[in-house]
Amino acid sequence: MSTIESVISAISSFVWGPPMLILLVGTGVYLTILLKGMQFWALPYALKLIFRTDVEGEGEISHFAALMTALAATVGIGNIVGVATAITLGGPGAVFWMWMTGLVGMATKYSEAVLAVKYRQEGQFGMKGGPMYYLSYGANMPKLGMAFAIFTACAAFGIGNMTQSNAVSEILSSQLSIPTWVTGLTLLVLTGIVVLGGIKSIARFTSILVPFMIVAYVCVALAILIINYDKVGSAFSLIFYHAFNPIAAGGGFVGATIAAAMRYGVARGVFSNESGLGSSPIAAAAAKTDDPVKQALVSMTQTFIDTLVVCTMTALIILVSPFWQQGVSAGVLTMQSFALYLGDLGTYVVLASTVLFAFSTILGWSYYGEKAFEFIFGEKFVRLYRVAFVCMVAVGAMLKLEFVWNFSDMMNGMMAIPNLIALLLLSKIIKSETDKHFSMLKN
DSSP: OHHHHHHHHHHHHHHTSHHHHHHHHHHHHHHHHHTTTHHHHTHHHHHHHTTOOOSSSBOSBOHHHHHHHHHHHHSSGGGTHHHHHHHHHHOTHHHHHHHHHHHHHHHHHHHHHHHHHHTOEEETTEEEOSHHHIIIIISOOHHHHHHHHHHHHHHHHIIIIIHHHHHHHHHHHHHHOOOHHHHHHHHHHHHHHHHTTHHHHHHHHHHHHHHHHHHHHHHHHHHHHHHTHHHHHHHHHHHHHHTTSOBOOBTTBOOBOHHHHHHHHHHHHHHHHOTTTSOTHHHHTTBOBSOHHHHHHHHHHHHIIIIIIIIHHHHHHHHHSSGGGTTOOHHHHHHHHHHHHHTHHHHHHHHHHHHHHHHHHHHHHHHHHHHHHHHHHOGGGHHHHHHHHHHHHHHHHHSOOHHHHHHHHHHHHHHHHHHHHHHHHTHHHHHHHHHHHHHHHHO
């Protein structure tokens, strides 16, 4: 078993190494240039579209519901612990490179959703779409489409299910002494209530949960920043200065080079917003719309909200506190930073956010996994998948999952390879659909 774990760990490290990160960011840069920086000039229009409901077109859920389902999967533990990890390993400059990854990632997220809606198909359980479909029917590469579906199905049970329930049970056990089996059964019941009803049930629930948890987290963070308004300017200065200048060791901080800032900023940014991995366009394909570009613009705001809003709040709270320079581990850095200014309330805010973010990730990934499972095995096994997914939530909460973490991390990264191939091969289609939409707006 130890040999298998070593092999999995080595493959995971390679998959998430510099070549993959360069490919992910490079694809985002290419699409940004191809689309003439549309994530910048079209963002106000995209934000308006979030709350519009198309009266024509196929699909089961609104633009807003599709966005909330995708945000449920991406706004997760990475927004709390991932940001802290980037700062502890790469210094404050890592936040700048996280922002850059988010900005170019918006073009990638947009492009994924254009293709997902364009090549989606109608099935027994609603619209079917995502990289497996635009690989098969757009790029005419069904084997790569099948590979993507297999990687996604594996990742859904791992990083989208058991590892999330395990993280919730561990933090509730350590902070509140709640037995892991109690957490497991509670999550099983709550997940079952939502997931067994399919995408409409998931969308209804996430449309309430996701806005609440994001707004609550951001408001508390803003309150702390207002109290410490005199330190916010210095925090931004640290981010911009150390993006291009190494930071020396001091106190408990070990120091970081420019290369480390870039590496960990880009890595954590990609992990957080998932732009290029191909997961969120599966939710985008379920949106009721008659134009791929409309939902794609809405999907683009997902990366903006995740990385440039939520992650930024976490980063600023960490940088206005002294703990990041004192060798505090990434796992508790955000919690201690909130607690410094809000006491026990700060601890509970981060604790509640961690639990809600992890639970929302389970809900979002349940749908991703369902559509991948449907692509592989057909529609008749979808209900069986839902039951199995719900049961594995309880299993994950009660097991030690070091192996599952590494395996699912590897599968998550492997999803990006066929998806990026499709984005590059179908980039002319993305450009054509975009030009057609905006030319119609002008007329």
